[in-house]
Amino acid sequence: MTPNLELTDIAFRRHQQVILDSVNFAVSPNQIVALLGANGAGKTTLLRIIAGVIPDFTGTVHVSEQTDPIAIKAAISTNFDHDLRHSHQRLLKYAQATRVLWPHFDLAQFETICEFFELSTAKHLDELSKGQRKQAQLALCLANRVPLYLLDEPFDGLDLMHQTQLQKGLLQFLPENASVLLTDHHVESIANLIDRVMILHHHTIQADTSADQIREQRGQSISEYFQSFYQKED
Amino acid sequence: MKFDDRIPIYYQIKQYFYQQIITQQLQPGDKLPGVRQLAVDLTVNVNTIQRALQELITEGVLFSKRGLGNFVTTDHxxxxxxxxxxxxxxxxxxxxxxxxxxxxxxxxxxxxxxxxxxxxxxxxx
Incomplete structure (x- = not known):
């Protein structure tokens, strides 16, 4: 199957400093891939490059075999498009306005996902708790029916119960054949969810392997494997 | 279900089904939930569920009916x-x-x- 995402020789500098260099990988349909790395490794930058938010990089981004920035934008959904903190709008109104911007946004699907999260769409955005905001962001993101989802720390700062509920929502409502690329600080909390791990370190992808292969061949947890990249240097 | 992160998840899912079948919580001929439902129930990605089910089918513990789903073997x-x-x-x-x-x-x-x-x-x- 053709990959939903393919990166070729991605490089990016900020103020003369190398942030990313020679980043190459592809993500197949149905994969949920974790992009792991220390703070400041460039995970969020890489997601933003793929999403087209940062334009001045070199290399090629293919999303569903397309390279045209407008086509790419229409084929990607992210959770960082929706800040939601600085508006008094009701959630439903916000979603209705969002629908105009995203050609593949499905409002009925959005309402179904909110129902799954037991999140009232009549709520005002600035009255959402942190957990509810994460729910709303994921619901907006998943209601956009596209091949590629970019999730930047979608479960960050939530208790275990809310994390599990969001993960179940993701698994339930992910479109058939879609791919997910996600980042998270807390490797343990996403260990079940992912089927592949990439480690971004020294500006590039240092490791790219299946999650169960790490467990099977090394007898390590994903978290131990991740930490081993940093211990080597001590 | 709580997983041990040092052991392959697909392996733990297989053990879970073995246990369900041995204790007869899953009876011979019972239909399993769909792959996506199992993924949501166990909070595990679909590929991992599929790998576990595929191995159970290869072992003969489950059998698959095209378009109908996966069932527990009726062979005692x-x-x-x-x-x-x-x-x-x-x-x-x-x-x-x-x-x-x-x-x-x-x-x-x-x-x-x-x-x-x-x-x-x-x-x-």
Missing amino acids: DTIKQLKHRVVSGQVAWYYHQLEKLGLSPASMQQALADYIEEENHDPKS
Whole structure:
């Protein structure tokens, strides 16, 4: 199957400093891939490059075999498009306005996902708790029916119960054949969810392997494997 | 379900189904939930569920009906063998643990007999 995402020789500098260099990988349909790395490794930058938010990089981004920035934008959904903190709008109104911007946004699907999260769409955005905001962001993101989802720390700062509920929502409502690329600080909390791990370190992808292969061949947890990249240097 | 992150998840899912079948919570001929439903129930990605189910099908523990889903085998011999395989696997693990402690086969038998005695006569509070 053709990959939903393919990166070729991605490089990016900020103020003369190398942030990313020679980043190459592809993500197949149905994969949920974790992009792991220390703070400041460039995970969020890489997601933003793929999403087209940062334009001045070199290399090629293919999303569903397309390279045209407008086509790419229409084929990607992210959770960082929706800040939601600085508006008094009701959630439903916000979603209705969002629908105009995203050609593949499905409002009925959005309402179904909110129902799954037991999140009232009549709520005002600035009255959402942190957990509810994460729910709303994921619901907006998943209601956009596209091949590629970019999730930047979608479960960050939530208790275990809310994390599990969001993960179940993701698994339930992910479109058939879609791919997910996600980042998270807390490797343990996403260990079940992912089927592949990439480690971004020294500006590039240092490791790219299946999650169960790490467990099977090394007898390590994903978290131990991740930490081993940093211990080597001590 | 709580997973041990040092053991492949697909393997743990297989063990989970073995247990369900051996304890008859899943009966011969029972239909399993769909792949996505299992993924949501266990909070595991779809590929991992698929790998576990595929191996169970290859082992003959499950069978797949095109377009209808996956079912528990109705072959009682297969289930009997499965039970035997899972039980001996557990016993083998404990055997090797006790062997590492330097116990002789006779002391192992004694230790197990003593343990069973204690478990059944001394009600846990």
